[in-house]
Amino acid sequence: xxxxxxxxxxxxxxxxxxxxxxxGFELYCVAARDVDRANAFKDEFGAKKAYGSYExxxxxxxxxxxxxxxxxxxxxxxxMLCIEHKKNILCEKAFTVNEAEANEVLTAAKENGVFVxxxxxxxxxxxxxxxxxxxxSGKIGRVTTITANLGYQISNKERIIDPSxxxxxxxxxxxxxxxxxxxxxxxxxxxxxxxxxxxxETGVDLQDSMTLAFEDGSIATIFADAEVTSDRRGYIYGTxxxxxxxxxxxxxxxxxxxxxxxxxxxxxxxxxNDYNGYEYExxxxxxxIEEGKxxxxxxxHKETLRVMRFMDAFRASWxxxxxxxx
Amino acid sequence: xxxxxxxxxxxxxxxxxxxxxxxGFELYCVAARDVDRANAFKDEFGAKKAYGSYExxxxxxxxxxxxxxxxxxxxxxxxMLCIEHKKNILCEKAFTVNEAEANEVLTAAKENGVFVxxxxxxxxxxxxxxxxxxxxSGKIGRVTTITANLGYQISNKERIIDPSxxxxxxxxxxxxxxxxxxxxxxxxxxxxxxxxxxxxETGVDLQDSMTLAFEDGSIATIFADAEVTSDRRGYIYGTxxxxxxxxxxxxxxxxxxxxxxxxxxxxxxxxxNDYNGYEYExxxxxxxIEEGKxxxxxxxHKETLRVMRFMDAFRASWxxxxxxxx
Numbered sequence: 333x334x335x336x337x338x339x340x341x342x343x344x345x346x347x348x349x350x351x352x353x354x355x356g357f358e359l360y361c362v363a364a365r366d367v368d369r370a371n372a373f374k375d376e377f378g379a380k381k382a383y384g385s386y387e388x389x390x391x392x393x394x395x396x397x398x399x400x401x402x403x404x405x406x407x408x409x410x411x412m413l414c415i416e417h418k419k420n421i422l423c424e425k426a427f428t429v430n431e432a433e434a435n436e437v438l439t440a441a442k443e444n445g446v447f448v449x450x451x452x453x454x455x456x457x458x459x460x461x462x463x464x465x466x467x468x469s470g471k472i473g474r475v476t477t478i479t480a481n482l483g484y485q486i487s488n489k490e491r492i493i494d495p496s497x498x499x500x501x502x503x504x505x506x507x508x509x510x511x512x513x514x515x516x517x518x519x520x521x522x523x524x525x526x527x528x529x530x531x532x533e534t535g536v537d538l539q540d541s542m543t544l545a546f547e548d549g550s551i552a553t554i555f556a557d558a559e560v561t562s563d564r565r566g567y568i569y570g571t572x573x574x575x576x577x578x579x580x581x582x583x584x585x586x587x588x589x590x591x592x593x594x595x596x597x598x599x600x601x602x603x604x605n606d607y608n609g610y611e612y613e614x615x616x617x618x619x620x621i622e623e624g625k626x627x628x629x630x631x632x633h634k635e636t637l638r639v640m641r642f643m644d645a646f647r648a649s650w651x652x653x654x655x656x657x658x
Numbered sequence: 659x660x661x662x663x664x665x666x667x668x669x670x671x672x673x674x675x676x677x678x679x680x681x682g683f684e685l686y687c688v689a690a691r692d693v694d695r696a697n698a699f700k701d702e703f704g705a706k707k708a709y710g711s712y713e714x715x716x717x718x719x720x721x722x723x724x725x726x727x728x729x730x731x732x733x734x735x736x737x738m739l740c741i742e743h744k745k746n747i748l749c750e751k752a753f754t755v756n757e758a759e760a761n762e763v764l765t766a767a768k769e770n771g772v773f774v775x776x777x778x779x780x781x782x783x784x785x786x787x788x789x790x791x792x793x794x795s796g797k798i799g800r801v802t803t804i805t806a807n808l809g810y811q812i813s814n815k816e817r818i819i820d821p822s823x824x825x826x827x828x829x830x831x832x833x834x835x836x837x838x839x840x841x842x843x844x845x846x847x848x849x850x851x852x853x854x855x856x857x858x859e860t861g862v863d864l865q866d867s868m869t870l871a872f873e874d875g876s877i878a879t880i881f882a883d884a885e886v887t888s889d890r891r892g893y894i895y896g897t898x899x900x901x902x903x904x905x906x907x908x909x910x911x912x913x914x915x916x917x918x919x920x921x922x923x924x925x926x927x928x929x930x931n932d933y934n935g936y937e938y939e940x941x942x943x944x945x946x947i948e949e950g951k952x953x954x955x956x957x958x959h960k961e962t963l964r965v966m967r968f969m970d971a972f973r974a975s976w977x978x979x980x981x982x983x984x
Binding site for chain 2: 481524
């Protein structure tokens, strides 16, 4: 499958290596507003072509899948451009800056028969199924409580601090503990949410504490932080025991404890593979496209909209509007 | 110091053993509404006297310190009785059911020259100073985020489920992560709080998620649960590293990590002592009384009021009123 890249920043570099190392994929072309950057990227990662505009890339008939790696403030426009040219899309998280944009994109994609998926890797990783299986086995009983956190010292980065790039910790980091909680409470509706954030001088959020209350009475208490390193652990507590996930952003170890805090027999699952973790979303996109699907069950359009809706609600409660929002 | 017990339930039994094993203390007498229960308690723990009414106990001139171990719905009345009789008080947490009651008691105690302290053991334990010292050493930098949780499967217990006993998870368990956060942010004002709870059919809260925002921008994200066992860990995250506390209710191990999640050299403090943990509050009460103090710096009246105020605010936001509240 020939992949075209829109954007050639940090995450695009990682994904270019991934494409090169994953069977069935070819790093076909890359586009950037600055053709020199695109050419340098092409040479470094061995792509076939480099374009100085996104329009040229989507006009290239050979491109079978577009990977969008621009700041999320630009995702909507770049996805709409792909859809106009009937190009299948794998778009980095956050999918867009708000639900309205996401809805616009997803509606247009459906109307145009274009596959589109949000590239949030934790939804596609094998660890997700392992966790789902432990929950559905009943081993930890009825789930009542979830906690998760993710913190990196990245408050000095432009994409975090600049409101015009859709900055803030929520869309960049908070999205992971939020998805962790929503995956663990799959198919359970959220009935209320509340949170508190601490803002930077530029007005973006640097620390978010977020609580989701689910219809079945379970509660998720999560936080994201752009100023400190956190332990990155996630917990799913049930009436018979609990699951501990080491690094919710790229699970390394999953442990299962009983209701007296003792590990269940053979409960430590160390996650090892030869992958860097980005392959799964690529492979899933290819599979869906080949099967003629317009969305992936691993991150359905409904779920993408739900995540955007909750992030909108948190931002609204904090009085945070991104510069390009109406 | 001759100690008189009001109440002879589970926690009183533990404290009776503690008094018997702590130098300088004598389990002098015990009072219960049922004199047979008081007598059985007296015999089992070797007290000198048993009373069938609290009035008899406070009228006993030999009693130097009253330990109150009744349900918190009764703390106010029992403390006021002690104050009328100029008896020094160590009262189990929660101090009262709300701030108004706490204020009434503390004002009366001051007017009558009576020592009174809230028996929340984590405030008096050596671990508290260890954590304070790590924070003030600057090792973990500027503190921005705190998390803590405490969960036990005790939703079937009368004191938790019964609103007339001041039930709910907040006053019984939630008070620990709340105190953990407030100790870690000592002298920093809270500027906002929000939370969500899940209620039992009796109307009391069984799971609480609580967030406190401090004036310096730091945030505490905590939860308490009466339905599941939790890992009981607390974290204090700073710009240079973080502290992990194993069991915030009775610290067992304190670990300090740098900002890349690696343990600092010699940073693991295993807390070992010959004490069960309840001795420290007894010893502190004795010391204060002997020094003529009316309150302890380890849990000042101001702090007791602050904790009650925040618990009132959370309960108000959840629409929870205890049966005996106006």
